[in-house]
Amino acid sequence: MDERLLLVEDDASIREIVAIGLKAAGFRVATAVDGREGLARFRADGFDAVILDVMLPSLDGYEVCREIRKFSRVPIVMLTARTDLIDVVVGLESGADDYVKKPFELPELVARLRAVLRRAAAPAGAEPIVAGQLEIDPAGFAVRKDGIELALTATEFRLLLELARRPGQVFTRELLLQRVWDYEYLGDTHLVDVAIGRLRAKVEDDPSHPAVIKTIRGVGYRLDRA
Amino acid sequence: MARQPIRPGGRRGRIWPGSLRRRLVVAFVLVATVSAGALAVASYLLVREARLDGSLTASAAEAREDLNLAATITYQAAGDFVRAYEQRGTHAVLIFPGGRKVTSDDQVNPPIPAVLQGFVRRGQLGYQRMDVAGLPYLVMAGKVPGSNAQLYLFFPEQSIQRNLAQLRNTLAAAWLGVLLVAALVGRVLARRTLGPVARASEAARQIAAGRLDTRLPAGAADEFGAWAAAFNEMADALEAKIAALSAAQARELRFTANVAHELRTPLTALVAEASLLSGQVSHLPDPARRPVELVIADVRRLRTLVDELMEISRLDAGSEPVLQRLVDVQAVVAALISARGWQDRVTVDGGPLTLTTDPRRVERILANLVGNAVEHSGRDVVVRTGSDGANGCIDVADAGPGIPPEHLPHVFERFYKADSARAGAGSGLGLAIALENARLLGGTISVSSDVERGSVFRLTLPLGPGGDVSER
Numbered sequence: 001m002d003e004r005l006l007l008v009e010d011d012a013s014i015r016e017i018v019a020i021g022l023k024a025a026g027f028r029v030a031t032a033v034d035g036r037e038g039l040a041r042f043r044a045d046g047f048d049a050v051i052l053d054v055m056l057p058s059l060d061g062y063e064v065c066r067e068i069r070k071f072s073r074v075p076i077v078m079l080t081a082r083t084d085l086i087d088v089v090v091g092l093e094s095g096a097d098d099y100v101k102k103p104f105e106l107p108e109l110v111a112r113l114r115a116v117l118r119r120a121a122a123p124a125g126a127e128p129i130v131a132g133q134l135e136i137d138p139a140g141f142a143v144r145k146d147g148i149e150l151a152l153t154a155t156e157f158r159l160l161l162e163l164a165r166r167p168g169q170v171f172t173r174e175l176l177l178q179r180v181w182d183y184e185y186l187g188d189t190h191l192v193d194v195a196i197g198r199l200r201a202k203v204e205d206d207p208s209h210p211a212v213i214k215t216i217r218g219v220g221y222r223l224d225r226a
Numbered sequence: 227m228a229r230q231p232i233r234p235g236g237r238r239g240r241i242w243p244g245s246l247r248r249r250l251v252v253a254f255v256l257v258a259t260v261s262a263g264a265l266a267v268a269s270y271l272l273v274r275e276a277r278l279d280g281s282l283t284a285s286a287a288e289a290r291e292d293l294n295l296a297a298t299i300t301y302q303a304a305g306d307f308v309r310a311y312e313q314r315g316t317h318a319v320l321i322f323p324g325g326r327k328v329t330s331d332d333q334v335n336p337p338i339p340a341v342l343q344g345f346v347r348r349g350q351l352g353y354q355r356m357d358v359a360g361l362p363y364l365v366m367a368g369k370v371p372g373s374n375a376q377l378y379l380f381f382p383e384q385s386i387q388r389n390l391a392q393l394r395n396t397l398a399a400a401w402l403g404v405l406l407v408a409a410l411v412g413r414v415l416a417r418r419t420l421g422p423v424a425r426a427s428e429a430a431r432q433i434a435a436g437r438l439d440t441r442l443p444a445g446a447a448d449e450f451g452a453w454a455a456a457f458n459e460m461a462d463a464l465e466a467k468i469a470a471l472s473a474a475q476a477r478e479l480r481f482t483a484n485v486a487h488e489l490r491t492p493l494t495a496l497v498a499e500a501s502l503l504s505g506q507v508s509h510l511p512d513p514a515r516r517p518v519e520l521v522i523a524d525v526r527r528l529r530t531l532v533d534e535l536m537e538i539s540r541l542d543a544g545s546e547p548v549l550q551r552l553v554d555v556q557a558v559v560a561a562l563i564s565a566r567g568w569q570d571r572v573t574v575d576g577g578p579l580t581l582t583t584d585p586r587r588v589e590r591i592l593a594n595l596v597g598n599a600v601e602h603s604g605r606d607v608v609v610r611t612g613s614d615g616a617n618g619c620i621d622v623a624d625a626g627p628g629i630p631p632e633h634l635p636h637v638f639e640r641f642y643k644a645d646s647a648r649a650g651a652g653s654g655l656g657l658a659i660a661l662e663n664a665r666l667l668g669g670t671i672s673v674s675s676d677v678e679r680g681s682v683f684r685l686t687l688p689l690g691p692g693g694d695v696s697e698r
Contacts, residue, residue, distance in 0.1 A: 013495035021502050081490045102490050103497035103529055173551075174585075184565075188586075189549065218552055218582065 003048035003117055004028045008038030008064065009079065010056050018051070021106035027113070035059025039067050042074075049075040049117055051109070054091060062094040069095035073153045075116035077109070092194035097155040098181060099191075115182035120154040129164045131225050132212060134203060136164050145203060155180065156199045159192075163213065163223035172220040196221055246423075247416045254412030255405060262404040266397040273393055277386050281364055282353060285381045289351065289366035296320065296370040296377050304328040317358070317380035323373070334359055336380050342367050346376045355383070362387050422450040426457060438465040483539040489532045493525075500525040527653075534655040538640070541662040548666060549584040550690070555592075555620060558585065559609050562593050568607075571600055576611035579618045582690030587663045591671070594660040595622040595683045602626035603680060613689065617669070620685040628677040637673060660685075 005027045009015040012033075019029045030045070032038035035056040042050060050068065054061035065076055078091040078099040091099055097116045100109050126138035135144045138161060143150045152160065158180045163171060171179075173189040181191055196215075200207040214222045299307045304320045308330035311318035318330040319338065329335050336358045342365060345352030351368040363380040370377055425442060432440040441461055442454035500522045510518055540546055556578055563572050581588070592609070599607040603624030610621040629637060636642045638661045641654035657671075664671045669687035 011491050011495065014491065014498065017495055017498040017502060021498060024502065024505075081487065081494070103494040103532075106498050106501040218550060 002026070002028060004030070004045075005049050005051060005113070006030050006032065006038065006042055006045075006047040007051045008032045008035065008056065008061070009051070009053040010034055011053075014053075018106070018109070022110070022113075025106070025110045035061065035064045039064050042068060042072075046072075047074060048120075049077065049113055051077050051079060051113070052096070053079045054087065055081060062090055065091070065094040065096050069153070073120075073151070075113075075120045075154055077112050077116060079104075079109075088188065089190055089194055092191060093198070095153065095198075097153060111182075116154070118182070119158045119180070129161070131164045131167055131223060134160075134164070134212065136161055143203070150202050152199070152202060155195055156202070159195050159199055160203070160223075163221065167223050167225040170216050170220050170222045176220065192221075247413075247420050250416040250419065251409065251412040254415065255408045258408030258412075259401065259405045262401050262408075266401050270390075270393060270397055274390050277390065278355075278383075281381070281383060281386055285364050285366050285379070286351065286353070288381075289368060289377075289379050292318075292379060293351075293368045293370055293377055296375065297372050299370075301326060301328070311379070315382045317363070319378040319380075320370075321376045321378070323375065336363070336365075336378075338367075338378055339365065342378075343376070346378075422446075422454065426453070429457065429461075433461060433464070438468060479539060479542050482535060483543070486532050486535040486539060489528075490536075493529060493532055496525045497529055531653045531655075534653045534659060538655055538659055538662065541659070541666065546666060548587070550582055551585050553581050553583050553585045553588055555579040555581060555588065555611050555618065558589050559592055559596070559611075559620075562589055562596065566593075566597075568596070568600055571605045572596060572607040572609060574609050574611075579611040579613060579620070581618050581687055583667050583687055587667055588687070591660045591663050591685055592620065592622070594656040595671070595685065598622075598656055599624035599626070599681075599683070614686075616689060617686045618689055620687075621682050622685070623680060623682045625680045628680050629673070629675040630677060631675075634673065634675055638671070 005022060007015060007019055007022070007029055009018065009031070010033055015031050015033070019031055022029045030041060030047070032041050036058045038050075038052070038056070039059065052061045052064055056064070059067075061078055061080075065078070068074060068076065075098075076096045078096040079102055080087055080091060080099050081102040088099060097119070098112050100112050128138070129136040133146050135147075137143070141154075141157060143152055143157065143160060159176065162176060162179050173192040176192045177183040177189065180195075196213060197207075200210050200213055203212055204210045212224060214224055216222055296307065299320070301322050304322070305328055308318040308320055308328055312330045316330075317334060317336050319336060320328045321338070322328070339354050339356060342352050342354045346367045346369055349369050351366070353367070354365045356363060356365055358380060362383045364383050365378060365380050367376060367378045369375070422442070429440045429442050438461070441458045444454045444458055445451060446454065503518055504522050507515055507518055507522075556574055556576075559574050563569060563574070596607060596609060599622050603626035606625040608621075608623045610623065612619045612621070633642075638657050640658045643654055661671050664685055664687065667687055669685065672684050672686070673681060674684075675681040
């Protein structure tokens with residue numbers, strides 16, 4: 001364990017108790033009180049995962065997330081007080097891997113963090129998979145399209161890998177939530193839809209007419225080999 | 227429980243459209259034709275009178291002259307004298323004393339009216355109108371001065387009668403024309419006059435249909451203008467009132483949402499703190515342990531309340547997204563039972579049921595219903611799935627104390643608690659949230675209860691495309 005986390009949260013009470021809880025769970029925790037400080041600390045030190053409040057002074061959580069994504073695929077979990085779907089979707093579209101709704105029980109946050117960290121760890125001993133123009137290398141955590149490496153986040157990579165291991169099979173959103181995000185039961189399937197959207201933007205020639213990752217209406221998604 | 231839908235007003239009291247218009251047209255035509263008819267008859271009578279009088283005066287003057295002329299005529303010359311009249315179309319008869327009669331036209335031989343003969347014998351100039359051989363004549367008669375002979379002159383009046391007949395026809399035609407014009411003008415006038423009424427009815431219907439910005443064209447200087455202004459004032463007032471009411475309602479909804487939202491930040495800290503404390507309870511000194519346990523429980527209660535407030539204010543805002551997925555209802559029920567550890571309290575019954583709907587909302591509804599049943603009954607809760615063809619039905623039956631009839635209509639109201647002594651149990655929003663979610667999915671929830679045997683909540687949801695009762 002001993003992963004280093006950056007917690008960016010403006011409310012002092014929440015920041016303090018969450019830091020205590022995460023330390024008790026075995027993480028090393030650094031904190032920042034606003035978006036600018038958070039971004040500066042991340043640039044300076046680098047971390048294994050970032051916990052990002054959405055409503056932050058100076059630079060909001062989405063902005064921080066987008067900035068980090070420009071140079072890092074570090075796992076990011078958003079803390080959102082807003083439960084309107086649009087806020088969740090905006091958070092995921094800005095590149096977050098998962099989110100936790102306020103208020104949350106500490107074990108819930110810890111479980112989400114462990115899940116994203118597990119995803120970021122390289123899958124053990126898997127052969128490279130070739131699907132059409134895509135070449136997926138689980139060991140090297142890399143995806144190449146026509147030989148050019150694509151910058152996928154850990155979640156996007158896991159999602160693609162999951163689909164590519166059984167090309168042609170339809171995966172329900174619920175199954176993908178279980179396999180990729182480690183949700184035990186009905187989670188928010190928007191996680192899947194948004195991640196599929198981001199993944200398509202990177203792997204498809206024309207993301208609005210996907211040829212690689214197909215949507216099966218009312219059921220889920222499928223990866224087509226050719 | 228369920229609100230009565232507001233039904234649009236019945237059609238009973240509706241006036242047959244246009245009947246007023248028809249009555250107006252009929253009245254207009256009646257007035258126009260009766261007055262035109264009276265005018266025509268009166269003028270005909272006046273003209274007739276004048277023409278006949280004129281004819282009489284002229285004929286009398288001529289007769290007087292002819293009588294003077296006749297004074298010089300002997301019986302022998304009388305034939306020529308009277309025959310000369312025939313050239314003017316006038317018949318003449320001279321009766322000499324002793325009854326010798328000379329007639330201008332022996333074939334016609336006009337009869338001499340007895341009354342007129344009496345007049346003449348008394349030495350008076352008399353006249354009478356009569357038909358001779360089917361033609362109208364004015365008969366002038368008098369005693370020839372200086373003798374006992376009598377002269378009867380039959381002046382023809384065919385031309386006068388012809389003129390009068392012509393006049394009659396012309397007047398009748400004009401009257402008919404007036405009738406037609408009156409009918410046309412009446413129709414146009416009635417439509418113009420009643421147009422505002424029709425527009426006002428339409429406007430009122432629009433307002434009733436919810437288009438509150440409907441107004442009548444104002445500005446006319448007549449009574450309808452005043453009426454339209456009054457109608458518009460009413461509509462303004464109504465619109466303002468409803469706008470104020472909706473603004474107040476929106477404020478209230480926003481306030482609830484804001485309160486719930488503002489509570490979130492301190493609540494998040496509290497929940498995290500309680501979450502940490504709960505791992506430490508056993509290490510606490512005795513006097514602190516129970517209070518800490520209570521704090522943890524109360525934080526959980528507060529969290530539920532705030533969560534549910536947030537949820538219901540989102541539902542009220544009407545911006546909730548709805549997914550469409552194939553949902554195996556029995557699998558959802560089984561999962562929620564095992565997730566909450568209710569295996570020994572809840573049993574699942576009935577056949578497989580697959581719906582096309584939002585799985586998370588179905589889970590939410592069923593969790594609330596089953597949770598409610600477990601809370602009231604403790605055990606022996608049965609979830610039974612079934613279908614009526616178009617809808618899936620999920621019954622959640624408990625063996626609890628049941629709900630007294632006076633409480634039954636209110637169980638879905640927010641913060642309504644049938645048993646105020648047991649106020650600690652739920653937030654009071656669970657059933658309201660379940661019902662709002664069911665409505666969002668196009669379904670509903672009904673409840674029946676027996677105070678001895680327990681309650682049954684029935685969730686009815688449309689099967690949706692691809693929904694099925696037999697197999698997945």
